[in-house]
Amino acid sequence: MEIVKNVKRTCYVPYHWCYGYYNTLFFERLKEEKVIYGSRCTSCGKVVVPTTAVCARCFAPTEKDPVPVSDEGYIDSFTIVYLPYPGQPSTPPYAYGMIKLDGTSNLFMHMIGGVPLEEIKVGMRVKAVWNEERRGDFYDIKYFQPVKD
Amino acid sequence: MSRVLDWDITVPFRWTCGPVYGRFLGGLKEKQLLGFECPRCQEVYCPPQDICPRCGGDFDPEQCRPLGEEGDLVSFTVVEANLFGPRPDDEYLRRRIHPADLGEHPLLWPPDPPYAIVMVRLDGAANNFLHLARGEDLSRLQVGCRMRAVWKEEREGFLLDLDRFTVL
Amino acid sequence: MATKVAVVGIGMTENKSRWDLSLPGLYRLAYQRALEDCGLKSEDIDAVAFGHSPEYFEGVNHPEKWCGEAVGALNKPLFRVHTGGTVGGSVAIAAYYLVASGKFEVVLAISGNKLNETSSAQIGLSTVYDPIMGRQFAAGAPSAVAVQASKYYSQYGYNEDHGLMVAVKNRNNALKNPYAQLRIPDYTLEGARNTPMLCHPLRLADMCPTSDAACAMIFAAEHRVEAITDNPAWVLSAVAVNEGINYVDRDWSKPIGLRKAAELAYERAGIKDPRRELDVVEVYDAFSVQELIWYEGLKLCDWGEGGRLMESGATRMEGDIPVNPSGGTLCANSIGASAMFRKAEAALQVMGRAGEHQIPGVRRALGHGWGGGIQFHTIMIFGKDKP
Known part of the structure; x- marks a missing residue:
């Protein structure tokens, strides 16, 4: 009699994740205004992106009004993904990184594009390239593209 | 008003059976309901586990024998409503996972209602077998009534090789 | 005053892809080996601390529900602990706390995973990101650490070779x-350089394998230790620290959470100069470059000096501060058990029972673990002498 080795199945679980006030605000403004918004900490005075209720370093509340921030900054770190796997945002090879937007104090993760991958360097200046049709999600920004200083 | 993100987690898996489940599922493929005797407390389990849930003894995959296909209905419930929402179609699933995976890893999904979840104590077994009744007049189900196993035509070594239990 | 506690028994399964055992079967094997190791029986264990990493890595949920009897947790307390990659470390620390509290005398810590049970581990991994802010990039683990690596290399003027040197040492x-999974003879820097680039700057050689494994440790209160073993590993300190994910001025290559954990651990163990006073260290190097960053977090050297410490040879088996003589997480990673393997390996070194990779004369050893967004750090320090 056969000893069955394994059972193969796919699990599918649908969800409805609630954005909450600050995330809703962030994506609505991205779509409507083509502007990235952050929040200023009432204690340390630094600006973090995206908009948030509390500074994750000071645990102090942020100012009530969100702060528009620059869509330019520099690459703090990055990776080029060569490994293909399901659910990826793009077809490898592609680059994404942590971007320090001007005037902010934390890092904003996004794709890096519009440049040959081998030219990407830490410290490079980048600017957001926007999609003309925006749906209120991260890909309202296509990617961040290196620019001259 | 907060926005809501409607999305899903979809992942293909292959779960290892180990020697005890592996033998039990091999039995189902051959239309046999194998009862496993705990070497320590001598209780017979169908379906088995790796470890006896009563005394903590290790089951021996060799220490098993086919039970009959009949037993008593210990308890049941009739599921009338669709508790899972709409079934995603295969084309959508192929986009969410590696396309080649879906053929080998079919979607785990419950049957369309109405169906019954039944707890059957097979003759000679010490535990209850949690399974399905469906495709018949479910109002005939009564605690204590006799049930019999009905097999699928095509079997693969899966719990639903045993298609359902039916009222005798 | 907390009860003094020692590790009295250890059980490990080999790290590999294995299709012979179910998840409860795997836990069972580690559990039985731990009992055999110290001659205890199931009824001698007062309580169980149970660990497993994010369930979606293997398509299960709440596994302690059907794995409890496999680890002897029948009619006794069972506590589930969960902190992602470092879960094995948190479980060991939880078991230590249970005994140190004086409420339990002998406690089992057990943790494991079967990572080979999905063909798409990266989908499972991407579910640990906030679905609204983060999962859109489906980053998985390699690319998240690749970002940490590129920051580290560029900040201090190191390059890919520094990570690959760690890979060569540990392999x-x-x-x-x-018990290691990757046991490759004649592993050279040249060979490592020629492995494919997966997520720049990380090559295949920089990455851990996916393993199925479980690890178990038995902790006992001081007054029970002597009757169980004459060769315990005493717990000198146990610390867990969490830092945030994307807070103001976070530098991914400078783990302040680990530094905080290390300072607390050394203070409690009475250690002033860790490089001199520790005899061996096991760090959670799921990716080669992380070992360099953890050297710095653990104060084995200053910030930015990790690459140079590696170059000096000090962390080799024959160096003055050997790191990962077992091969580390880089050679065996089930996630669920990995951080406990680091602690168990450190304890084995103190007991003088690490076999071929034993460092001679170990009196104090440290085991580390990390999990989550490179944020949860656990440290345990073991000693040969009762504190």
Whole structure:
């Protein structure tokens, strides 16, 4: 009699994740205004992106009004993904990184594009390239593209 | 008003059976309901586990024998409503996972209602077998009534090789 | 005053892809080996601390529900602990706390995973990101650490070779460890350089394998230790620290959470100069470059000096501060058990029972673990002498 080795199945679980006030605000403004918004900490005075209720370093509340921030900054770190796997945002090879937007104090993760991958360097200046049709999600920004200083 | 993100987690898996489940599922493929005797407390389990849930003894995959296909209905419930929402179609699933995976890893999904979840104590077994009744007049189900196993035509070594239990 | 606690028994399964055991079967094996190791029986264990990493890595949920009897948790307290990659470390610390509290005398810590049970581990991994802010990039683990690596290399003027040197050291150490998964003879820097680039700057050689494994440790209160073993590993300190994910001015290559954990651990163990006073260290190097960053977090050297410490040879088996003589997480990673393997390996070194990869004369050893967004750090320090 056969000893069955394994059972193969796919699990599918649908969800409805609630954005909450600050995330809703962030994506609505991205779509409507083509502007990235952050929040200023009432204690340390630094600006973090995206908009948030509390500074994750000071645990102090942020100012009530969100702060528009620059869509330019520099690459703090990055990776080029060569490994293909399901659910990826793009077809490898592609680059994404942590971007320090001007005037902010934390890092904003996004794709890096519009440049040959081998030219990407830490410290490079980048600017957001926007999609003309925006749906209120991260890909309202296509990617961040290196620019001259 | 907060926005809501409607999305899903979809992942293909292959779960290892180990020697005890592996033998039990091999039995189902051959239309046999194998009862496993705990070497320590001598209780017979169908379906088995790796470890006896009563005394903590290790089951021996060799220490098993086919039970009959009949037993008593210990308890049941009739599921009338669709508790899972709409079934995603295969084309959508192929986009969410590696396309080649879906053929080998079919979607785990419950049957369309109405169906019954039944707890059957097979003759000679010490535990209850949690399974399905469906495709018949479910109002005939009564605690204590006799049930019999009905097999699928095509079997693969899966719990639903045993298609359902039916009222005798 | 907390009760003094020692590790009295250890059980490990080999790290590999295994299709012979179910998840409860795997836990069972580690559990039985731990009992055999110290001659205890199931009824001698007062309580169980149970660990497993994010369930979606293997398509299960709440596994302690059907794995409890496999680890002897029948009609006794069972506590589930969960902190992602470092879960094995948190479980060991939880078991230590249970005994130190004086409420339990002998407690089992057990944790494991079967990572080979999905063909798409990266989908499972991407579910640990906030679905609204983060999962859109489906980053998985390699690319998240690749971002940490590129920051580290560029900040301090290091390059890919520094990570690959760690890979070569640990893969050669793993040849001496029968529980390691990657045991590749003649592993050279040249060979490592020629492996494919997966997520720049990380190559295949920089990455851990996916393993199925479980690890168990038995902790006992001081007044029970003597009757169980004459060769315990005493717990000198146990610390867990969490830092945030994307807070103001976070530098991914400078783990302040680990530094905080290390300072607390050394203070409690009475250690002033860790490089001199520790005899061996096991760090959670799921990716080669992380070992360099953890050297710095653990104060084995200053910030930015990790690459140079590696170059000096000090962390090799024969160096003055050997790191990962077992081959580390880089040669065996089930996630669920990995952080406990680091603690168990450190304890074995103190007991003098690490086999071929034993460092001579170990009196104090440290085991580390990390999990989550490179944020949860656990440290345990073991000593040969009762504190």
